[in-house]
Amino acid sequence: MVKRNIHLLLAVLLISILAYSGTLSNGFVFDDNFQLLQNRWITDPSSIKKIFFSSVWDFEGHGGSIAYNSYRPLIHVAYISVYRFFGLDPAAYHALNVILHALNSALVFITASLLLSRAPGAASRPYAAYLPFFAATIFVLHPAGAEAVSWVACVTELLYTLFFLLSFLAFIGTDKARAPLLSAAFFFVALLSKETALALPVVIWAYDRCGERGVSNRAGALVRYGPFAVAIVIYLLLRAYSLGGMAPGQSKHAYLNAYQVLLNVPLLMAGYMRFLVIPSDLTVFHVFAPVFGLNDLRLLVSVAVLAAMAFIFVKTFRSDKRMFFSLTLMVAPLLPVMYIPGIGRNPFAERYMYLPVVGFALSLLYLSDRLLGKAAMRRAWSAFALLATTVVAVYAFVVVTRIPEWRDDGTLWRSAIEQDPANYYAMNELAGLLLERKAYDEAADIAGRSVEINSLRPAQDARILGRAHFTIATALRLNGVKDGKADTGSIEGALFHYNEALKVFKAKNDLKAVYNDLGAFQMTLGRSDDAVKSFEAALLAVPDDNILLRNLQIARKAAVSRVAKGPR
Numbered sequence: 001m002v003k004r005n006i007h008l009l010l011a012v013l014l015i016s017i018l019a020y021s022g023t024l025s026n027g028f029v030f031d032d033n034f035q036l037l038q039n040r041w042i043t044d045p046s047s048i049k050k051i052f053f054s055s056v057w058d059f060e061g062h063g064g065s066i067a068y069n070s071y072r073p074l075i076h077v078a079y080i081s082v083y084r085f086f087g088l089d090p091a092a093y094h095a096l097n098v099i100l101h102a103l104n105s106a107l108v109f110i111t112a113s114l115l116l117s118r119a120p121g122a123a124s125r126p127y128a129a130y131l132p133f134f135a136a137t138i139f140v141l142h143p144a145g146a147e148a149v150s151w152v153a154c155v156t157e158l159l160y161t162l163f164f165l166l167s168f169l170a171f172i173g174t175d176k177a178r179a180p181l182l183s184a185a186f187f188f189v190a191l192l193s194k195e196t197a198l199a200l201p202v203v204i205w206a207y208d209r210c211g212e213r214g215v216s217n218r219a220g221a222l223v224r225y226g227p228f229a230v231a232i233v234i235y236l237l238l239r240a241y242s243l244g245g246m247a248p249g250q251s252k253h254a255y256l257n258a259y260q261v262l263l264n265v266p267l268l269m270a271g272y273m274r275f276l277v278i279p280s281d282l283t284v285f286h287v288f289a290p291v292f293g294l295n296d297l298r299l300l301v302s303v304a305v306l307a308a309m310a311f312i313f314v315k316t317f318r319s320d321k322r323m324f325f326s327l328t329l330m331v332a333p334l335l336p337v338m339y340i341p342g343i344g345r346n347p348f349a350e351r352y353m354y355l356p357v358v359g360f361a362l363s364l365l366y367l368s369d370r371l372l373g374k375a376a377m378r379r380a381w382s383a384f385a386l387l388a389t390t391v392v393a394v395y396a397f398v399v400v401t402r403i404p405e406w407r408d409d410g411t412l413w414r415s416a417i418e419q420d421p422a423n424y425y426a427m428n429e430l431a432g433l434l435l436e437r438k439a440y441d442e443a444a445d446i447a448g449r450s451v452e453i454n455s456l457r458p459a460q461d462a463r464i465l466g467r468a469h470f471t472i473a474t475a476l477r478l479n480g481v482k483d484g485k486a487d488t489g490s491i492e493g494a495l496f497h498y499n500e501a502l503k504v505f506k507a508k509n510d511l512k513a514v515y516n517d518l519g520a521f522q523m524t525l526g527r528s529d530d531a532v533k534s535f536e537a538a539l540l541a542v543p544d545d546n547i548l549l550r551n552l553q554i555a556r557k558a559a560v561s562r563v564a565k566g567p568r
Contacts, residue, residue: 470497
């Protein structure tokens with residue numbers, strides 16, 4: 001039995017590594033370009049102190065002028081470790097993700113084996129050893145994991161899942177008095193990887209409701225759960241100190257009032273549940289289309305789905321607490337995502353489902369055990385094996401064919417647009433990339449489509465709208481002035497889009513960038529008086545900026561010189 005389990009565990013590891021081996025030829029994409037290529041901290045091990053007392057984005061050097069909601073120091077520790085030996089070789093960072101995913105897959109197999117072994121009569125069932133393998137394989141190949149493993153920046157999902165599972169195993173794997181201390185230690189490391197690890201106490205509570213290792217008095221509860229409370233308090237203090245608050249960052253969804261935020265919680269949760277069961281419409285960026293009132297059919301359907309889930313939770317709590325536990329593991333890690341004001345532009349993201357897939361896999365484990373354990377269903381093992389193999393094969397095909405999407409930014413954003421032709425965010429990112437590659441006409445065209453789609457949204461994404469206008473303006477400017485010759489149409493178009501960007505931008509750094517670029521353009525056109533006004537406006541947004549002060553000085557000298565020369 002032990003030998004067979006070892007062979008199955010090795011098979012899980014092998015499948016995991018083979019499935020994602022294709023990521024090793026991919027490069028850096030999306031946030032990788034900032035978190036790695038522009039991260040000063042990872043090249044300097046002495047930055048460790050800063051890392052543990054700063055937000056995950058403070059390496060950008062804003063000096064605290066921008067507030068963020070993410071406190072995840074362990075991600076930088078991982079980057080520093082890889083950089084020390086491999087520099088900025090993308091294959092090394094992808095290899096780290098693959099290794100972490102393989103370790104998580106092994107932990108899922110061990111967890112499933114341990115939980116199933118405690119089920120009444122499990123040892124006598126001939127198929128019992130293979131059900132944990134099935135559950136682990138579901139986790140290995142579920143399409144929700146493709147983003148988390150293929151995208152370097154998602155190492156935070158893999159790290160927190162690793163220590164989350166280690167903490168849970170330490171908690172349930174032994175009756176020793178020190179087990180809660182070891183479990184709480186792993187839990188604290190998981191919190192330093194990602195704040196979503198706060199779901200662990202809820203999962204542990206659900207496990208104890210199974211009646212196997214619960215406590216019946218306050219003293220026992222203090223010993224069993226007290227270390228977790230201490231870990232949470234220390235983490236929250238560190239987080240508040242490092243971020244300047246629990247979630248001080250500006251909401252990306254300020255267009256939603258408190259009532260509308262609540263309305264969108266059922267929409268999001270139902271969407272995640274649907275995706276776990278039917279993983280379709282896969283893309284790196286899911287455009288968030290919120291509901292604004294009770295008359296939206298999507299909300300009614302979502303509420304109906306959640307009502308059904310609530311019924312299942314109540315029923316399983318009464319009659320099948322193992323299933324209740326697995327469903328809790330599926331839902332609890334998603335609860336922090338329901339705080340929409342603290343989430344980025346896409347509250348629905350596939351990477352957030354990486355750990356919930358473990359709960360989904362365990363739910364299938366318990367469901368399969370229950371069905372196959374019935375006398376009338378014992379002959380159905382062959383049919384079950386065929387069905388399970390088919391599902392896993394489909395998952396594997398989806399994962400393997402998706403991996404190349406993360407080859408580079410161009411492939412990533414073109415794939416997103418192909419999946420969703422109304423993905424204004426992907427269009428904006430692709431347009432910016434084309435601008436860097438000097439494909440000015442295509443950049444302006446795609447950014448124009450982004451503006452058109454974004455402008456028609458019930459709630460416009462102001463910053464992305466401004467960035468798209470800025471991209472168009474820059475493309476027209478660079479394309480309109482060649483070899484000293486200026487195209488009037490392109491110049492006027494560029495000026496128009498600069499002004500449109502200024503209408504929607506709110507952030508000081510965004511205003512600075514547009515005004516500075518506009519001022520430089522006006523200098524090129526010989527409009528030094530206008531350039532002076534642009535640089536002065538930029539300094540109102542960001543005072544004492546040395547580059548802006550120098551540009552303003554040059555513009556003023558040019559304006560004085562022009563006046564001195566008089567009309568020609």
